[in-house]
Amino acid sequence: MGRNGTGLGLAVFWGTVKDHQGYIDVQSEEGHGTIFMLYFPVTGNADFVKPATMIAHDIRGREEKILVVDDARQQREISSTILRQLNYDVATVASGEEAVRYLKENRADLIIPDMLMDPGIDGLETYERILTHTPGRKAIITSGYAEMERVKKTLTPGAGSYLKKPYTLENLGQAVKEELRKSSPP
Numbered sequence: 001m002g003r004n005g006t007g008l009g010l011a012v013f014w015g016t017v018k019d020h021q022g023y024i025d026v027q028s029e030e031g032h033g034t035i036f037m038l039y040f041p042v043t044g045n046a047d048f049v050k051p052a053t054m055i056a057h058d059i060r061g062r063e064e065k066i067l068v069v070d071d072a073r074q075q076r077e078i079s080s081t082i083l084r085q086l087n088y089d090v091a092t093v094a095s096g097e098e099a100v101r102y103l104k105e106n107r108a109d110l111i112i113p114d115m116l117m118d119p120g121i122d123g124l125e126t127y128e129r130i131l132t133h134t135p136g137r138k139a140i141i142t143s144g145y146a147e148m149e150r151v152k153k154t155l156t157p158g159a160g161s162y163l164k165k166p167y168t169l170e171n172l173g174q175a176v177k178e179e180l181r182k183s184s185p186p
Helices: 009-019 052-058 073-085 096-105 123-133 149-155 169-181
Strands: 023-029 033-039 065-069 089-093 110-113 140-143 161-164
Touching: 009 023, 065 073, 065 096, 073 089, 073 169, 089 096, 096 110, 096 123, 110 123, 110 169, 123 140, 140 169, 161 169
Parallel strands: 065 089, 065 110, 110 140, 140 161
Antiparallel strands: 023 033
């Protein structure tokens, strides 16, 4: 924790299991390998699931410009694919420094920076630098780790919300829609 990783990794895996009220049983024997057994609660109620077409319609954009900032290429691709499916105009950059440069010459209605990026500045510093040029910039902070102190500090100057990875079309789309609905500061 507190160090940049290579992507989603075990922290997100653990977070996903925990978020679904599951647990992991690990059995390891030197020379024989390791077995990970995942346990999740059983549910027989499928009525709570909304059809995907209804979900996408409820959270569909109006071609607003979104900037995704993530050091992991795969994560940029996942985010941009989801957002394009929801009718957003998407640009991506691989670092906080690139995001700051991009926004000096281009517009974005919303930025979605990853909290931990390697090398370079993290999501908090990226957002703080962007705010010096464009106060009130709308943002959604993302991370594969649990909400930590730096995430809380990023939310203080005005980032709208925190979205834990891995995210789905529905929760990313809902977070973007909610943040874009908020009125911009004067």
